[in-house]
Amino acid sequence: MLSKILCASLSLNLNSRHPHALPPLIHPLALAPHPAEAKPRTPTPPLDANASGPPLLLAAAAALLLAAAALGWLLAGQHGAAARRGDDAPHLRLQDPQPGALHRRPRGAPRQRLLHHPRLRRAHRLLRRPGLQPPPPRRRGPRRRLQLPVLHRHAARPALAAPHQGPRAPPPPRAHAHPPRPPRVAAAPRPHRPPRPRHHAAVGARRHRPPPRRGQEDHLQPHRQAARQHRPRALDRERPPRVRQAHRRLLLHPVPLRPPPPFHHLRPGAQGEEESGRGSAGGDKRMDDKVENGAANGKEDDKIEKKDMVEELLEAEGGSFSEEEMVDFCLSLLVAGYETTSVLMTLAVKFLTETPTALAQLREEHENIRDVKGKNQPLEWSDYKSMPFTQCVINETLRVANLISGVFRRANTDIHFKDYIIPKGCKIFASFRAVHLNTEHYENARTFDPWRWQSKNKLQNAEGASLFTPFGGGPRLCPGYELARVVVSVFLHHLVTRFSWEEAEEDRIVFFPTTRTLKGYPINLRRRPDSVF
Numbered sequence: 001m002l003s004k005i006l007c008a009s010l011s012l013n014l015n016s017r018h019p020h021a022l023p024p025l026i027h028p029l030a031l032a033p034h035p036a037e038a039k040p041r042t043p044t045p046p047l048d049a050n051a052s053g054p055p056l057l058l059a060a061a062a063a064l065l066l067a068a069a070a071l072g073w074l075l076a077g078q079h080g081a082a083a084r085r086g087d088d089a090p091h092l093r094l095q096d097p098q099p100g101a102l103h104r105r106p107r108g109a110p111r112q113r114l115l116h117h118p119r120l121r122r123a124h125r126l127l128r129r130p131g132l133q134p135p136p137p138r139r140r141g142p143r144r145r146l147q148l149p150v151l152h153r154h155a156a157r158p159a160l161a162a163p164h165q166g167p168r169a170p171p172p173p174r175a176h177a178h179p180p181r182p183p184r185v186a187a188a189p190r191p192h193r194p195p196r197p198r199h200h201a202a203v204g205a206r207r208h209r210p211p212p213r214r215g216q217e218d219h220l221q222p223h224r225q226a227a228r229q230h231r232p233r234a235l236d237r238e239r240p241p242r243v244r245q246a247h248r249r250l251l252l253h254p255v256p257l258r259p260p261p262p263f264h265h266l267r268p269g270a271q272g273e274e275e276s277g278r279g280s281a282g283g284d285k286r287m288d289d290k291v292e293n294g295a296a297n298g299k300e301d302d303k304i305e306k307k308d309m310v311e312e313l314l315e316a317e318g319g320s321f322s323e324e325e326m327v328d329f330c331l332s333l334l335v336a337g338y339e340t341t342s343v344l345m346t347l348a349v350k351f352l353t354e355t356p357t358a359l360a361q362l363r364e365e366h367e368n369i370r371d372v373k374g375k376n377q378p379l380e381w382s383d384y385k386s387m388p389f390t391q392c393v394i395n396e397t398l399r400v401a402n403l404i405s406g407v408f409r410r411a412n413t414d415i416h417f418k419d420y421i422i423p424k425g426c427k428i429f430a431s432f433r434a435v436h437l438n439t440e441h442y443e444n445a446r447t448f449d450p451w452r453w454q455s456k457n458k459l460q461n462a463e464g465a466s467l468f469t470p471f472g473g474g475p476r477l478c479p480g481y482e483l484a485r486v487v488v489s490v491f492l493h494h495l496v497t498r499f500s501w502e503e504a505e506e507d508r509i510v511f512f513p514t515t516r517t518l519k520g521y522p523i524n525l526r527r528r529p530d531s532v533f
């Protein structure tokens, strides 16, 4: 109370023209006027040394302060007396009120708690007893339902709305009023049911349902029927038996997936197959025959001389892959072969766009090939070897871009390398980038210069000295290295002979975490007038 009065009296001074009238020990927050007492403030006029206002105001403030202190002392004494008598509101009482004193905690004294409620105080006292165990939780019996008399809804309202008037008689029912509801019957306790065995949820299992009792009809019956009509095809008994059998065979005996290997029509010898009428399905047929013959006769088809990678693997695995192997194989090829090849294509296009002389030379090479082979003739696998400048472009793109920046290897024995020893078991990162961009090995190493590979021996020398290893090396050499070259060569052939293009947006290469262009290097393509489709 005292502080409130002090605040009220001092808040007057807030509006005075003298900010220094505030006593320095009082927190400014305590001086904020109560919202109800707050008056609209007038803008503060500039200070005038000759004005008589300040001395008068100071005197008034001092008088008010004195009066407030006296009043506070009186009231606090009253409050203390009331507290001792116990007739004050208990939740407002301090634990140890000192009449007339501000309850400041002396320095070092233990902190006193304000306990606002006798229950809280009792709990606090109990908790402070040494070795006191918390009381056990109160046991609750089964929940009792509150049985209320069922009243007409109009009858309950007046009693709640106006209790002082006493319960009123329910109004006479109107013609359109609802008839009173029948009294509720307390639901009988449910008998304990054992948990339903899981196989009831299994596909195709039907649960025996007793016929619904009267008043308990199954309202979901039409929905259930509709759902049964739209059940998955696997459960559809109306499918022809041939399809059902095939489905069952597929589920029970997974057969090896044999997709046509990519670019298999470009394989050496595939051309002959196409001419002899086997076409692109020839590869599949051959593999089917081989697998079936192998399974039936237990011996290999001798007519097949050259095998692709899938065939080799199939042979090694005894004719079929497990599902895990198939998934692993597909994922490995996707991860290892997709992004690398597509980024190589993109970067080749970017470097060629920025080096028009190289593009012109490449175009010339491919137009010559097209003229020699005939305009509508497809390329063969081995054709990429007769595209020397295309291989120079691919090599230089691989060298500058470093699609794979290096590989990890672990030393199986202590390795002495120059002045260093790599201890056994140590893992090292062989950085291709560091070698490919080393100016000691490559002049102007950061410049795209496909002509540097034109000397026939250059690449072999570089590979021999492990100075050019975009596909790794050793027993883990990338198995897709040739495929990648063929794919990019075929792509470049069709691109440069059929289209011209220009950059759609400026783009740049980033090398971390992987090499790629920021925007995918968008280009605007234009079909060349003499292009053939």
Ligand code: HEM
Residues within 6 Å of the ligand: 332, 333, 336, 337, 338, 340, 341, 344, 403, 404, 407, 470, 471, 472, 473, 474, 475, 476, 477, 478, 479, 480, 481, 483, 484
């Ligand atoms: C421009 C394209 C490609 C580049 C630059 C590239 C590069 C590499 C490199 C550096 C390695 C690690 C070799 C090592 O550890 O010594 C590798 C491994 C591998 N690459 Fe490629 N690759 C390319 C395309 C492909 C393609 C098209 C495929 C398959 C379709 C493929 C499949 C694999 C596989 C399966 C491995 C793991 C080999 C192993 O660990 O034994 N790569 N590749």
